[in-house]
Structure formats: structure tokens, C-alpha cells
Amino acid sequence: MRTLWLALALAATASLPARADDSSAALAAGGLVLEKTDKIALASEELYLSEKAVRIDYRFRNLTDADIETTIAFPMPDITGDREMLTAIPDPAHDNFLKFVTEVDGRPVESQVEQRAFLIRNGAPPVEITDRLKGLGIPLMPTVEATEEALRRLGERRRLALAADGILERQVHKDGTIADVPLWTLKSKFWRRQVFPAGREITVRQSYVPSLGSLPSLSYGAPNVDPAQKAQYATRYCTEPAFEKAAQALYRRASADGSRSFQAYEQYLSYVITSGGNWAGPIGTFKLVVDKGDPATLIAFCGTNVKKTGPTTFEMVVKDYVPQRDIDILLLKSGTNG
Numbered sequence: 074m075r076t077l078w079l080a081l082a083l084a085a086t087a088s089l090p091a092r093a094d095d096s097s098a099a100l101a102a103g104g105l106v107l108e109k110t111d112k113i114a115l116a117s118e119e120l121y122l123s124e125k126a127v128r129i130d131y132r133f134r135n136l137t138d139a140d141i142e143t144t145i146a147f148p149m150p151d152i153t154g155d156r157e158m159l160t161a162i163p164d165p166a167h168d169n170f171l172k173f174v175t176e177v178d179g180r181p182v183e184s185q186v187e188q189r190a191f192l193i194r195n196g197a198p199p200v201e202i203t204d205r206l207k208g209l210g211i212p213l214m215p216t217v218e219a220t221e222e223a224l225r226r227l228g229e230r231r232r233l234a235l236a237a238d239g240i241l242e243r244q245v246h247k248d249g250t251i252a253d254v255p256l257w258t259l260k261s262k263f264w265r266r267q268v269f270p271a272g273r274e275i276t277v278r279q280s281y282v283p284s285l286g287s288l289p290s291l292s293y294g295a296p297n298v299d300p301a302q303k304a305q306y307a308t309r310y311c312t313e314p315a316f317e318k319a320a321q322a323l324y325r326r327a328s329a330d331g332s333r334s335f336q337a338y339e340q341y342l343s344y345v346i347t348s349g350g351n352w353a354g355p356i357g358t359f360k361l362v363v364d365k366g367d368p369a370t371l372i373a374f375c376g377t378n379v380k381k382t383g384p385t386t387f388e389m390v391v392k393d394y395v396p397q398r399d400i401d402i403l404l405l406k407s408g409t410n411g
Contacts, residue, residue, distance in 0.1 A: 110352065110353065111136075111353045112135065112136055112137050112141060112353065113133055113134065113135055113136065113141065113269060113352050113353060114133070114134045114136055114352055114353040114354055114357070115131060115132070115133055115134075115352045115356050115357065116132040116133070116134050116274060116357045116358070117130075117131070117132045117356070117357050117358040117359070117360070118130070118131050118132075118356050118358075118359050118360070118394075119360045119362070120344070120346075120359075120360070120361050120362070120400075121362045121364070122283075122342060122344055122361070122362070122363050122364070122400065122402065123283075123363070123364035123365075123366060124283065124285055124340060124342060124365075124366055124404065125282070125283075125366070126280060126281075126282065126283070127280060127281055127282075127283050127344070128278065128279070128280045129278065129279050129280070130276065130277075130278050131276065131277045131278070132274055132275075132276055133269060133274065133275055133276075133277065133352075134273070134274045135269040135270060135271055135272060135273060135274075135275075136272075136353060137271060137272070138271050138272055139271050140268050140269065140270055140271050141268070141269040141271075142266065142267070142268050142269075143266070143267045143268070143269060144264055144265070144266055144267070145175070145184075145264065145265055145266075145267045145277075146262050146263065146264040147173055147175070147184065147262060147263040147264070147279070148260070148261070148262040149169075149170065149171060149173070149260075149261040149262060149263070150171075150284070151258050151259065151260055152165075152170070152214065152215060152216060152258065152259040152261075153215065153256075153257070153258045153259075154215030154216055154220075154254055154255030154256055154257060161284045161285050161286060161287065162216065162284060163282040163283075163284060164282070165214065165216055165217050166214075166217055166219070168186050168188060168261065169186070169263070170214075170261075171281040171282055171283075171284065172281055172282045173263060173279065173280075173281040174279070174280050174281070175263075175265075175277065175278070175279050176276075176277070176278040176279075177267065177275060177276070177277055177278075178275055178276055179276070179278075182265060183265065184263035184264055184265045185263065185264055185265065186261065186262070186263050187261070187262050187263075187264065188203075188213050188259060188260070188261045189201060189203045189213075189259075189260050189261075190202050190203045190206050190213045190215075190257045190258070190259055190260075191257060191258050191260060192239055192240060192256065192257055192258075193258050194239070199258075202240060202257055205240075206257070209223070209227060209231065210223055210226075211223045211224065211227075213259050214259055215255035215256075215257055215258075215259060216255075220255060224241070224253050224255075232253050235253070236253065239256060240255070240256060240257060241253040241254060241255060241256060242254045242256055283342055285340050285341065285342055286340065286341035286342075286343075287338065287339065287340050287341070288338060288339040288340075289338050290327070290332070290336075290337070290338055290339075291320065291323065291324045291327065291337050291338065291339060291405065292339060293306050293312070293317075293320050293339065293403070293405065294317070294320030294321045294322075294323055294324035294405070295324055296321070296324075303317075306373075306403065309401045309403075310373040310374055310375065310401055310402070310403040311373060311374065311375035311376075312373045312403070313373075316371065316373050319371055320371060320405055323337045323371065323405060323407055324337065326407075327407065332410070333410065334409060334410055335407065335408070335409055335410065336407065336408065336410055337405060337406065337407040338405075338406055338407075339403065339404065339405055339406075340403075340404040340406060341401070341402070341403060341404070342401075342402040342404070343399060343400065343401050343402070344399060344400040344401075344402075345399050346396045346399055346400055347396045347397070347398060347399050354393075355393040355394055355395045356391075356393070356394040356395070357392070357393065358390065358391075358392055358394075359389075359390070359391045359392075359394035360388070360389070360390045361376065361388065361389040361390075361400070362382075362386060362387070362388050363386070363387045363388075363402060364385050364386050364387075365385045365386075365387075365404060366385055366404075367385065367406065368384045368385055369406075369407060369408075370385075370404055370405065370406050370407070371404070371405035372387070372402065372403065372404055372405075373402075373403045374400065374401060374402040374403065375398065375400075375401070376389045377389060377391060378390075378391075
């Protein structure tokens, strides 16, 4: 039996078109990446994207007359303890922090988890510190309260040693309190073995809770938005004049009373799809469904022949699909306070 490597690729923290002190960054997630092969074809892929759930249904076909055994891996997004970049994590207290689930031919399957901690500095090779953290009883997830508590339990000498080695950054606040901020990066992956039967198709479904970026107010639609920033929105989300006009009206309504009775804000969802394409040929049939959740939400994203199929849903179907860009979605949400 031949062995291939399948991986679920997720990008590093996605940059946002606008930043503020209380904004948060999304973790851009993606789908299956097959090691370069002409033995397995992706007959179809159906991708559902919403603020609450991501689901991807694949139909893979083994083109050979021999079983192909693979390792299917799901690398989770990297998590860093840098507090300069707030990151939206659905379930940070658990290893499976995106609540990732896999089904094969309709049956749930279990995966094993591997987690490792690294110091990553510009221009230098990553340095693994997994064993050192475990030896001190420090959780590998750098952003949870359990890690803060474990660091507080260490003696001052050990914390200073960690800071001297660049594992922690000591911060002294104006009130005199001291915080030791983790600087390491957590790399996680879930993996399992899978057999692609000879000459047959199998279906693989993956689902997870997306990590959304957000801005607590509207940047797009503001009268003083920088032209360069507006151009970034147009490039990334394919915003059009009609969308801009609706965003400006939403901004005026939200700012009429200082957002006391009505507020509007931005959310961002990114999906990495360009890292795939290593199977035999293009995707036979690619179907994208984007659900904005609330009919009042304004939405913008790039696509070809996108059709509105319901009050909140949009659909795109492409034959022999070869992705040329990742999928970035802009949501302008609004509602009455209280």
C-alpha cells in the first residue's frame, strides 16, 4: 500500500484592513491539502462558510486499482502569546480550540493530537521549548488563565530565567504591577490514518467553528476613510459602489446618537483554499455557500457568478475549479442596543 500525506492548511493570523486597540484578529483556516499526486482526484468540494460554522464536504476518488493509505492531518492555526495582537479563539481552554470534527463516509472518526511550543524570532531558526515548559508544569497554550496561574506559581528566579532566554517578556505597568507575558508559539495538529479504497470514492467532511476578526465600529463607510484603506477593502473583498453606499448609510445611522441606541460593526472571515490543488487535475465541481446569518447584515466577498439563493445565503458553482485566491468575507453587522 502506498502512503501519501494529507494536511489541512491554516494560515497564520490574518491581517485586518483596519485596526484598533479593541479589535481582534481572525485565524484564517483552510481545507485539505493533498501531497502532489496524480492518483487521487477531487471529484467535488462543497464549502459552507458562516460566522458560526465552517463545513467542507469532499468526494475523493482513487484512480488506481490499489488501496492508498494516507495520514490525514489537521494543523491548527499557530497561537502566540503576544498581547499586541488580540486573537479570536472559539475554545482556547482546550486542545481542539476550533472544535474541529472529521467524518469519513458519514461516520465520525477520532484523531490524535500533537502539540509543540517554539520560540520564533525574526531571522533565526525556531527553537523548541516544549519539554522545558512541561518540566515546569506550564501549559503549552500561551493565552489561557491556566498558563498565567502556572507562571505565577514559579519562583521569581525561574521567571527571570525564562525572561532572560526570551520565553517571557516582563512588563511593568503604571500601577507598579508586573506581568510576565509568554512569547512562545504553539503549533498543534490533529492526525489519523486513512485508506482510499482502490477504484472507489470516499467522502470526507470536516467542520469547525471559525475564528472571526472584528472591529467594534465601522471603518468602511466612514466619511474620513483613507483612500488607500478603501482600496484595500476593494482588493480583498471586491466592494462595489452599491455596497459602499449602503455602508455609508449604516455608518450615518450608527453615529447619529453616538451608537447609544443603534450600533454597527465589522467582522472578517477568511478561508485558505489556494494551498490545495495537489490532487489529479482541478476540482471537478466546486460549490461555495456563504451565509451572512442576518438579513440585515451587509456582506462583500469576491466570486464568479454568485447568486443569492435565500434571505441570507449566496451560492457559487464552478466546474473544473482551480482556486486563484483565498476567500475573504466582510460582514457589516448592525442592531439595536439593548
